[in-house]
Amino acid sequence: xxxxxxxxxxxxxxxxxxxxxxxxxxxxxxxxxxxxxxxxxxxxxxxxxxxxxxxxxxxxxxxxxxxxxxxxxxxxxxxxxxxxxxxxxxxxxxxxxxxxxxxxxxxxxxxxxxxxxxxxxxxxxxxxxxxxxxxxxxxxxxxxxxxxxxxxxxxxxxxxxxxxxxxxxxxxxxxxxxxxxxxxxxxxxxxxxxxxxxxxxxxxxxxxxxxxxxxxxxxxxxxxxxxxxxxxxxxxxxxxxxxxxxxxxxxxxxxxx
Amino acid sequence: xxxxxxxxxxxxxxxxxxxxxxxxxxxxxxxxxxxxxxxxxxxxxxxxxxxxxxxxxxxxxxxxxxxxxxxxxxxxxxxxxxxxxxxxxxxxxxxxxxxxxxxxxxxxxxxxxxxxxxxxxxxxxxxxxxxxxxxxxxxxxxxxxxxxxxxxxxxxxxxxxxxxxxxxx
Numbered sequence: 001x002x003x004x005x006x007x008x009x010x011x012x013x014x015x016x017x018x019x020x021x022x023x024x025x026x027x028x029x030x031x032x033x034x035x036x037x038x039x040x041x042x043x044x045x046x047x048x049x050x051x052x053x054x055x056x057x058x059x060x061x062x063x064x065x066x067x068x069x070x071x072x073x074x075x076x077x078x079x080x081x082x083x084x085x086x087x088x089x090x091x092x093x094x095x096x097x098x099x100x101x102x103x104x105x106x107x108x109x110x111x112x113x114x115x116x117x118x119x120x121x122x123x124x125x126x127x128x129x130x131x132x133x134x135x136x137x138x139x140x141x142x143x144x145x146x147x148x149x150x151x152x153x154x155x156x157x158x159x160x161x162x163x164x165x166x167x168x169x170x171x172x173x174x175x176x177x178x179x180x181x182x183x184x185x186x187x188x189x190x191x192x193x194x195x196x197x198x199x200x201x202x203x204x205x206x207x208x209x210x211x212x213x214x215x216x217x218x219x220x221x222x223x224x225x226x227x228x229x230x231x232x233x234x235x236x237x238x239x240x241x242x243x244x245x246x247x248x249x250x251x252x253x254x255x256x257x
Numbered sequence: 258x259x260x261x262x263x264x265x266x267x268x269x270x271x272x273x274x275x276x277x278x279x280x281x282x283x284x285x286x287x288x289x290x291x292x293x294x295x296x297x298x299x300x301x302x303x304x305x306x307x308x309x310x311x312x313x314x315x316x317x318x319x320x321x322x323x324x325x326x327x328x329x330x331x332x333x334x335x336x337x338x339x340x341x342x343x344x345x346x347x348x349x350x351x352x353x354x355x356x357x358x359x360x361x362x363x364x365x366x367x368x369x370x371x372x373x374x375x376x377x378x379x380x381x382x383x384x385x386x387x388x389x390x391x392x393x394x395x396x397x398x399x400x401x402x403x404x405x406x407x408x409x410x411x412x413x414x415x416x417x418x419x420x421x422x423x424x425x426x
Binding site: 014 | 266269275290291361375378380384400408410411414
């Protein structure tokens with residue numbers, strides 16, 4: 001190892017490959033890689049490895065789960081998993097559900113549950129995408145007009161991405177998601193300390209026509225949701241009810257000027 | 258089915274993916290998943306509410322995997338790739354320089370402790386600290402194993418001489 005490498009550690013190179021590097025170090029690493037072709041080659045090779053591993057093994061996710069494995073989670077009837085776990089895991093299960101929904105109609109039956117409600121789908125989508133460092137959104141805020149137009153077209157409803165800059169949240173971007181039966185959209189916002197909130201928009205209203213703000217909470221994650229004409233909205237964030245209500249009112253006000 | 262059962266059930270596809278990559282064999286992988294689920298059930302009271310269920314299940318799987326290797330294949334670090342493992346066609350997006358088949362073969366030749374670290378990082382996208390917790394090793398060891406796994410895989414898939422590897426504790 002040469003003395004220049006003191007500047008960039010081996011661990012940092014791997015973090016760079018894995019997308020977990022402190023963003024403040026990106027410039028330093030990239031400068032280092034430009035000057036050090038052998039490390040640049042390694043980084044490229046490691047990334048290709050990760051892609052190859054996913055290409056090799058991701059298809060397993062789409063395979064039907066053998067009955068013996070499903071049975072293994074139910075083997076012992078009687079005392080169930082502690083009830084408290086259920087609440088905690090809500091975001092997890094939603095995350096997984098969304099993940100499976102994303103895999104399309106061949107997904108396992110667990111995912112395709114028809115009883116997943118708007119706030120649950122929104123909370124799942126929130127849990128899945130807000131932790132993403134590299135790819136939190138499909139279309140970034142730099143293409144906001146395109147994003148809004150695209151999602152409006154796919155949801156077949158005119159949408160708006162509310163401006164929450166007055167509350168310190170800037171638009172990160174958004175993505176198209178599978179909803180219950182029709183596509184849904186997600187707008188993601190972030191404040192200066194990296195706290196993220198998402199606005200989930202869907203035309204799948206589960207027969208729900210109630211227009212009031214409704215609140216749901218799953219350990220740490222709060223959801224305000226409401227129906228506005230043909231669209232259901234769910235605002236999700238890891239914050240308390242009070243502050244989130246403030247955001248929800250701002251969103252509602254912007255959508256109904 | 259309770260909500261918790263559903264949660265565990267929801268993790269099965271990812272446990273299967275990891276087990277498949279770890280063992281290189283579909284049947285052995287599902288055996289590993291089944292043993293993991295049963296062990297997890299027996300120890301469900303040890304799972305701390307509020308922590309990552311998936312990481313906990315990986316921890317259980319790691320321990321089951323370790324036990325199986327100790328009892329069944331005490332002399333070997335290696336798990337052979339089953340030749341019948343169906344390899345999907347290479348998607349267009351993947352770098353043409355890496356033949357998937359070569360990667361699968363090279364992966365199977367990595368020492369198991371390197372393979373675990375590489376898969377938890379690159380396939381399961383766990384954070385390094387979480388990998389350290391799952392495998393009950395220091396983060397520094399995670400990093401050195403990751404580094405060696407990637408370098409060794411690169412050497413094997415690019416036809417370079419495989420560097421001599423010191424065993425990491």
